[in-house]
Amino acid sequence: VYRASGDPTDSTEFLHFAVPASGLARRPDGSAFAPGDSVLITITVTDPTRLIARFEPAGLQFSRGNPAELSISYEHADPDLDGDGDIDEGDSFVEQRLRIWRQANPGAPWHAIPSALFGTIEEIEGGIFGFSSYAVAF
Secondary structure, three states: OEOOOOOOOOOOOOEEEEOOOOOEEEOOOOOEOOOOOOOOOEEEEEEOOOOEEEEEOOOOEEOOOOOEEEEEEOOOEOOOOOOOOOOOHHHHHHHOOOEEEEEOOOOOOEEEOOEEEEOOOOEEEEEEOEOOEEEEEO
16 A cells, blocks of 8 residues: 655655657557657556556557666555555565556456566566556565
8 A cells, every 4th residue: 555645745756657769669550650759658646555557648569679667666655565464574575576567458457567676775667568557566
């Protein structure tokens, strides 16, 4: 569970998304990008308590050789990751299994994507090849 700070001016970053210069591959209609083209990307946090974000436009594709990069921080998540009421080795067990998960369409199954966990900074990173919903889970 991600705890809200209660401060409406809070600008704590929990998600970082970057597209490398040669990262755009295909538009949602399947057409290729020409040099110098751009696209408006929208990220909507659909569930801040579960760290779920939806990326649009749906169907946008990134380069297989140079994908977009997504980092999600769980620094402000409830440290009782296993939900048993205390903070112990069970939470460390869960933390080591955290990954970024992808849901192609609302209601579709979630699938883990290759992710790198950086526990000392409480962050998870992964390469993104297309847009859908992404979340942190184990």
